[in-house]
Amino acid sequence: MLIPITLLLLGATPPPAVAPVAAPTVAVAWTAPVRVDSYGDLMSAYSQAKADRRAAIKAAGSAKERRELRAKRPATDFLPRFEALGESGDVRGFTWMLDEAKRLGIGKSDRLAHLLDVYGRIVMAPADSKHFAEAMQRIGEEKKLDASQRVSLLKRVLGREDAAGEGRCTAQLFAGSLLFKSDVASDQAMGEQILKELVASESCSNQVKAAEQALLGVSIEVGGTAPDFEGTTIDGKTFNLSDYRGKVVLLDFFGFW
Amino acid sequence: MPHLKTLVERHKNDPFVLIGVNTGDDEDAYREGLEKHGVSWTCAYQGPGKDAIAKLFEVTGYPTYYLIAPNGKILGKGHSGEAFDKTIQKEIDKLKSSAQ
Numbered sequence: 001m002l003i004p005i006t007l008l009l010l011g012a013t014p015p016p017a018v019a020p021v022a023a024p025t026v027a028v029a030w031t032a033p034v035r036v037d038s039y040g041d042l043m044s045a046y047s048q049a050k051a052d053r054r055a056a057i058k059a060a061g062s063a064k065e066r067r068e069l070r071a072k073r074p075a076t077d078f079l080p081r082f083e084a085l086g087e088s089g090d091v092r093g094f095t096w097m098l099d100e101a102k103r104l105g106i107g108k109s110d111r112l113a114h115l116l117d118v119y120g121r122i123v124m125a126p127a128d129s130k131h132f133a134e135a136m137q138r139i140g141e142e143k144k145l146d147a148s149q150r151v152s153l154l155k156r157v158l159g160r161e162d163a164a165g166e167g168r169c170t171a172q173l174f175a176g177s178l179l180f181k182s183d184v185a186s187d188q189a190m191g192e193q194i195l196k197e198l199v200a201s202e203s204c205s206n207q208v209k210a211a212e213q214a215l216l217g218v219s220i221e222v223g224g225t226a227p228d229f230e231g232t233t234i235d236g237k238t239f240n241l242s243d244y245r246g247k248v249v250l251l252d253f254f255g256f257w
Numbered sequence: 258m259p260h261l262k263t264l265v266e267r268h269k270n271d272p273f274v275l276i277g278v279n280t281g282d283d284e285d286a287y288r289e290g291l292e293k294h295g296v297s298w299t300c301a302y303q304g305p306g307k308d309a310i311a312k313l314f315e316v317t318g319y320p321t322y323y324l325i326a327p328n329g330k331i332l333g334k335g336h337s338g339e340a341f342d343k344t345i346q347k348e349i350d351k352l353k354s355s356a357q
Contacts, residue, residue: 220314225329229310231278231301234287239299242329247272248348249325250341252261253316255281256290 035081036088042081043096049074075103086121090130094122095138115144116153123156132167140174147178154178169204172197177214226251258294260338264345265298271349272327279303280311280319327352 060066085093154175179191198211277300
C-alpha cells in the first residue's frame with residue numbers, strides 16, 4: 001500500500017518549530033492600518049503613480065528637482081498595500097513583489113534572498129488564497145531557482161493539512177515532476193510515487209494528464225520524450241507525431257511569412 | 258527551404274521523415290509557399306492565430322527544429338536545419354545496423 005504523500009513528506013521534512021514569540025515589553029510605534037484593495041484597483045493606482053512620476057520628472061525645472069523625484073519610488077510606497085493584499089488571500093499581492101523587485105530597489109545580489117523570502121510567504125499564504133494554483137506553477141517553473149529549491153518550497157504546501165484544491169494539486173504535480181527528473185534515486189522514487197498518487201486521485205482531475213506525461217518522461221528538453229500531438233494537413237488529413245515511432249524525425253516549425 | 262528539399266531527397270529511402278508545423282500563415286499564403294518551395298513532406302497547418310503545437314514545444318523563434326530519435330526521445334533542438342545533417346545520418350546508420 002502506498003503511504004499517503006502528506007505523511008511521507010511530514011516524516012521526511014518535519015515542519016520547522018515555531019519560535020515562541022515573547023510579549024513586547026516596549027511600546028511599539030503606532031502604524032497606520034493598511035487598507036486592502038482589490039488587485040485590479042491597486043494595479044491601476046500603481047500604474048497611475050508611475051505615470052505621474054514620469055510626467056513630473058519630465059516637467060521638473062532643475063536637475064536637483066529631477067533627482068529628488070527619481071529618488072521617490074512608487075513601488076516602495078505601494079509595497080505595504082500589495083503585501084496586505086497577499087496576506088488577505090490574493091497571492092498576486094506577493095507575486096507583484098517579485099515582478100517589481102528592481103523597482104523596489106532590490107539589488108542583484110539580494111534578488112535570490114528576496115525571491116526565496118517572497119515565495120516562502122506565498123507557500124504559507126491562506127489556504128483558500130486566490131490565484132494560489134498559478135503561484136504554484138510559477139514556483140515549479142521558476143528559472144531563477146534550482147530544482148531542489150523549488151521542490152522544497154512546493155513540499156511546504158504539500159505538508160500543510162489545510163492546503164487543498166487546485167493549488168495543492170498543482171504543487172503536487174510540479175514537486176512530483178521535478179523529483180522524478182532528479183538524478184538521485186530516492187528522489188526519483190518519491191517523485192514517481194507523488195505522480196502516481198496524482199494519476200490515481202479523484203480530486204486532481206486537471207493534473208492527471210500532465211502527471212501521466214511526466215511519468216512517461218515527456219518534456220521538450222534534450223533527452224526527454226517529445227510530447228505527442230495531432231496535426232492536420234492543409235488537405236484535412238490528420239497524423240500524430242507518434243505515428244513515426246521507429247523513424248528518425250526532424251520536426252520543423254516554420255512559417256512562409 | 259532548399260536545404261530541407263535536399264535533405265528529404267537524400268533520405269528518401271531511409272527510415273527518416275521531415276515533418277513541418279506551420280504557424281502564422283493564412284491559407285492562401287500557405288498554399289502558395291508549399292508550391293513555391295516544392296514542399297512534398299507532411300506538414301501540419303495550424304491556421305492564422307493558432308499555435309497550439311508550437312506552444313507545446315515552446316517555440317519562440319522561427320524556424321525551430323527538433324530532432325527526434327526512433328524511440329521518441331529528443332536528440333537536439335536549434336534554429337539551423339543544416340546543423341543536424343550529420344546526426345541524422347548517424348541515427349539512420351545506427352537504426353539500419355541494428356536492424357541487420
